[in-house]
Amino acid sequence: MGTKLTYIDVDKIINEALRRGVNYIDVRYQEYRYERLVVENKVLKTYTSNINHGVGIRVLVNGYQGYASTSNLSWTSIIESLEKAISLARISKDIGVRIDLENIGTVRDKIVSPFRKDPFDVDPDAKAKLLLDLNKQALETNGVKSAITMMGLQRDHRIYASSNGSYIDVTVRLVGIYHQSIAGEAGSMERVMDSRSRVAGYEFIEEYDWTQMISRISSLAIKASKAPTPPAGSYTVVLAPEVVGLLLHEAFGHASEGDTVDAGASVLAGKLGEKVASEYVTIIDEGIVEGGYYHPYDDEGVRKRKTIVVENGVLKNYLTSRHIAKRLGLEPTGNGRAQDYTHIPIVRQTNYYIEPRDYSFEEILEDVDKGLYVTGKGATGGQVNPGTGTFTFGVGVSWIIEKGELKEIVRGVTLSGMILETLKQVDAVGKDLEMRTSVFGGCGKQGQMVRVGFGGPHIRVKKIVVGGR
Amino acid sequence: MNIYEFDLDKVFSKAEQLGISELEIVLQSQRILDVEAVKDSIEKTRYTSSLNLGYRIICGKRKATYGATITSIKDAINVLEEAVKIARISPEDPYWKSLPRDLGGRSRVEIYDHETSMMEPSKALEIISSTIDIIKDYNRKSHPITARLGMGVIETLITNNYGDKADRKETIAFYMVGARAVDAGKEGVYYEYKWCRRLKDINFQELSQRAAKRAIDSLEARQIETMKSDVIFENKVWAGILSAILVPAILADNVQEKRSPLTGKIGEQIAVENLNILDDPHRPWLYGSKNIDDEGVETITKYILKNGILETYLYDHYTAMRENKRSTGNAYRNQPSSNPRPWPTNLILNPGTASVDEVIEETKHGILVVATIGEWLSNPVSGQLNATISHGYLVEKGEVVKPVKGLVVSAQFYDVIKSKLDLIAKDQECYMNVCSPTIRVKEVTIAGK
Numbered sequence: 001m002g003t004k005l006t007y008i009d010v011d012k013i014i015n016e017a018l019r020r021g022v023n024y025i026d027v028r029y030q031e032y033r034y035e036r037l038v039v040e041n042k043v044l045k046t047y048t049s050n051i052n053h054g055v056g057i058r059v060l061v062n063g064y065q066g067y068a069s070t071s072n073l074s075w076t077s078i079i080e081s082l083e084k085a086i087s088l089a090r091i092s093k094d095i096g097v098r099i100d101l102e103n104i105g106t107v108r109d110k111i112v113s114p115f116r117k118d119p120f121d122v123d124p125d126a127k128a129k130l131l132l133d134l135n136k137q138a139l140e141t142n143g144v145k146s147a148i149t150m151m152g153l154q155r156d157h158r159i160y161a162s163s164n165g166s167y168i169d170v171t172v173r174l175v176g177i178y179h180q181s182i183a184g185e186a187g188s189m190e191r192v193m194d195s196r197s198r199v200a201g202y203e204f205i206e207e208y209d210w211t212q213m214i215s216r217i218s219s220l221a222i223k224a225s226k227a228p229t230p231p232a233g234s235y236t237v238v239l240a241p242e243v244v245g246l247l248l249h250e251a252f253g254h255a256s257e258g259d260t261v262d263a264g265a266s267v268l269a270g271k272l273g274e275k276v277a278s279e280y281v282t283i284i285d286e287g288i289v290e291g292g293y294y295h296p297y298d299d300e301g302v303r304k305r306k307t308i309v310v311e312n313g314v315l316k317n318y319l320t321s322r323h324i325a326k327r328l329g330l331e332p333t334g335n336g337r338a339q340d341y342t343h344i345p346i347v348r349q350t351n352y353y354i355e356p357r358d359y360s361f362e363e364i365l366e367d368v369d370k371g372l373y374v375t376g377k378g379a380t381g382g383q384v385n386p387g388t389g390t391f392t393f394g395v396g397v398s399w400i401i402e403k404g405e406l407k408e409i410v411r412g413v414t415l416s417g418m419i420l421e422t423l424k425q426v427d428a429v430g431k432d433l434e435m436r437t438s439v440f441g442g443c444g445k446q447g448q449m450v451r452v453g454f455g456g457p458h459i460r461v462k463k464i465v466v467g468g469r
Numbered sequence: 470m471n472i473y474e475f476d477l478d479k480v481f482s483k484a485e486q487l488g489i490s491e492l493e494i495v496l497q498s499q500r501i502l503d504v505e506a507v508k509d510s511i512e513k514t515r516y517t518s519s520l521n522l523g524y525r526i527i528c529g530k531r532k533a534t535y536g537a538t539i540t541s542i543k544d545a546i547n548v549l550e551e552a553v554k555i556a557r558i559s560p561e562d563p564y565w566k567s568l569p570r571d572l573g574g575r576s577r578v579e580i581y582d583h584e585t586s587m588m589e590p591s592k593a594l595e596i597i598s599s600t601i602d603i604i605k606d607y608n609r610k611s612h613p614i615t616a617r618l619g620m621g622v623i624e625t626l627i628t629n630n631y632g633d634k635a636d637r638k639e640t641i642a643f644y645m646v647g648a649r650a651v652d653a654g655k656e657g658v659y660y661e662y663k664w665c666r667r668l669k670d671i672n673f674q675e676l677s678q679r680a681a682k683r684a685i686d687s688l689e690a691r692q693i694e695t696m697k698s699d700v701i702f703e704n705k706v707w708a709g710i711l712s713a714i715l716v717p718a719i720l721a722d723n724v725q726e727k728r729s730p731l732t733g734k735i736g737e738q739i740a741v742e743n744l745n746i747l748d749d750p751h752r753p754w755l756y757g758s759k760n761i762d763d764e765g766v767e768t769i770t771k772y773i774l775k776n777g778i779l780e781t782y783l784y785d786h787y788t789a790m791r792e793n794k795r796s797t798g799n800a801y802r803n804q805p806s807s808n809p810r811p812w813p814t815n816l817i818l819n820p821g822t823a824s825v826d827e828v829i830e831e832t833k834h835g836i837l838v839v840a841t842i843g844e845w846l847s848n849p850v851s852g853q854l855n856a857t858i859s860h861g862y863l864v865e866k867g868e869v870v871k872p873v874k875g876l877v878v879s880a881q882f883y884d885v886i887k888s889k890l891d892l893i894a895k896d897q898e899c900y901m902n903v904c905s906p907t908i909r910v911k912e913v914t915i916a917g918k
Contacts, residue, residue, distance in 0.1 A: 097510030394846030467877030
């Protein structure tokens with residue numbers, strides 16, 4: 001199923017641009033298909049389906065950049081956009097800055113992320129029925145007052161072509177289910193949510209054990225609604241993989257993005273080769289990782305490989321786009337990404353994680369006399385000021401640790417701190433790497449949302465400030 | 470093509486042939502110009518143009534929403550055929566009654582500014598270039614990180630099979646500026662933002678200078694010990710907190726689905742008596758102002774909290790029909806294809822009488838919070854407020870004494886507004902569509918060292 005849309009003739013656009021005197025052009029065509037189903041308290045409230053397409057044109061004229069995009073694929077409209085882009089580049093000449101793009105070789109490739117069953121070929125009825133059943137199951141749990149269950153299905157088809165002769169055609173499918181249960185009485189209600197998404201076809205939806213995920217969420221919501229908030233203060237904290245992913249992405253990942261470094265807005269500026277974390281910490285950004293998002297190429301035609309950002313605590317590299325690579329005198333790392341065809345690519349993380357070491361979860365807990373074990377179920381995200389390294393994020397259900405054992409369940413925990421101090425306080429890294437991605441959200445920066453993968457093993461931090469009661 | 474050139478009668482006849490019982494069409498065009506500088510040079514200029522279609526299709530009580538970018542009426546009809554397949558197989562929604570009737574209305578609100586819509590890209594480049602200079606010239610310690618100016622025109626047409634049409638033409642403008650301060654190995658940063666409907670409402674000079682000043686102040690900021698203290702939340706900070714905690718709690722869908730701590734509290738005193746909060750769509754040039762909502766229903770002004778008493782929740786047509794009420798004109802869509810849901814237009818906390826300086830003078834021992842991060846991580850279901858103070862000042866004996874940072878404010882929001890909020894200043898600023906004066910709260914836990 002799906003309305004067939006005609007591809008545009010990118011070669012014709014490129015030739016037209018060169019005829020008009022541009023020095024460089026890249027053209028990005030995108031067709032984005034997205035479906036979301038939302039069941040709230042046994043009723044299918046939303047079944048929404050979208051197909052968006054369009055083309056974005058970037059030109060360099062005498063070294064100055066202009067960008068224009070349109071959703072109208074008629075030749076007239078595309079030429080209008082090309083003219084706009086050229087005119088923006090020309091007016092930048094008096095007042096803007098020259099943009100140099102690091103040269104990359106010509107690449108011609110076509111990649112489709114692995115899948116067996118296209119999610120848009122599946123009967124809508126089957127999707128709605130599965131979701132209604134799962135939602136009903138949650139509400140049958142004694143104590144659950146309200147439940148939302150969502151399904152998200154994505155097919156993102158991008159074509160990149162440039163006057164350097166590159167032509168890259170990538171299609172990524174991503175599917176998943178999200179669930180939130182709310183339990184408790186007015187005044188002490190609590191919500192717990194979790195989701196699983198995978199770069200795959202609809203077979204992932206059919207094969208994953210959603211029943212188990214939902215019963216885990218519901219029983220945690222009931223327990224958490226009766227749980228106290230821990231006293232505010234400093235704690236030794238053991239972080240679950242999804243929280244490690246969140247902390248790392250927000251508090252360190254953004255600071256390692258080369259454009260932030262170049263702008264002088266990163267706490268990591270000027271620190272290449274310096275120790276920025278404890279020796280147990282190695283941080284990687286990688287395009288394709290099991291469980292993460294699928295990112296073989298960036299939106300500037302650069303192959304994404306494994307980038308070692310931190311090795312045994314020492315800062316080794318920043319993430320770069322072609323423009324930022326040139327500015328910083330580094331290699332392009334394949335991190336020039338755009339939300340969609342309407343945006344110019346900027347430096348973004350792909351799959352960002354801490355490499356596992358050798359501790360088991362029990363060994364990590366063992367040495368904690370008094371502390372907190374925090375998980376992401378119910379976590380609401382995080383925010384950071386990469387210039388100062390201040391971070392804060394709300395985590396989900398947590399447990400008090402006493403003499404190496406998990407004791408009382410607590411809620412309402414917010415972690416905050418200064419990232420470089422926090423990473424230097426990491427004194428144990430587990431062996432249980434877990435990567436996640438999400439079809440329900442992603443990372444936002446400068447008004448652009450992109451899908452990312454994040455994760456890590458369990459880690460222990462000697463001291464973090466916890467906001468509680 | 471513009472949104473008025475599509476022959477929508479063709480779509481409605483096709484809908485009838487397909488056995489669709491109700492159909493709503495939303496057409497939206499956007500033209501956006503965006504200029505961005507990094508450090509002291511303009512790097513990005515971008516122009517985007519798009520036309521999006523959204524359908525809400527009802528077959529009996531079965532419904533679906535469907536969206537697409539379209540070029541011709543033929544695309545719109547093809548998309549309808551796809552969309553109806555989904556609607557037909559969707560399970561019935563027992564609460565469904567109908568799409569709204571009587572679209573449009575007489576209210577006129579000033580939301581379209583010709584100057585903003587027609588601005589030449591070269592002029593936008595000049596503005597950004599001069600704001601960079603403001604930061605550079607402010608002090609030898611201050612440097613620009615980024616400056617961004619975006620502006621655009623959005624035209625929306627909403628119609629349904631009951632025959633009425635409603636439309637809206639609006640401009641938007643957005644400015645963001647970031648400054649960095651460097652001195653003796655120390656660094657500080659600060660960002661300022663403004664969302665509005667016309668360029669002339671952006672005071673580039675003031676915002677840029679404030680970013681520079683606060684970046685410099687933060688050079689000396691330190692974390693302090695965990696303590697209980699009075700907290701003065703500057704206008705935009707408190708607006709952000711209202712946006713994160715109060716807004717979700719007053720939406721009728723959250724109330725009906727038992728996700729709001731304000732369920733069943735209409736008519737109850739939930740806040741101090743001098744707290745008045747309005748949903749006011751008719752203020753000229755505010756970011757959330759609009760004559761019609763996203764279902765085409767005429768918007769109205771109403772109190773949410775009057776003298777601390779909860780007066781109403783916010784409804785779109787669907788949630789209103791569920792309680793046999795009239796929509797409050799608060800339907801909101803993220804994009805034309807989204808299912809509408811209730812959302813405030815402009816949520817406005819009415820100002821008090823004291824100046825901000827008087828509020829500070831009245832404070833013996835407290836923290837003045839001018840920027841937080843993560844306030845949106847607060848939990849609207851439990852009412853737990855959490856925010857990290859990235860930029861603040863310690864206040865002693867009525868005077869600002871030194872900058873502080875890295876502290877976490879934790880409190881129960883409903884305790885705060887009922888028994889701890891004791892001063893409301895007369896200033897006012899908006900954080901997107903939520904506007905607030907500076908306020909003071911007594912005795913809150915601040916987690917630090």
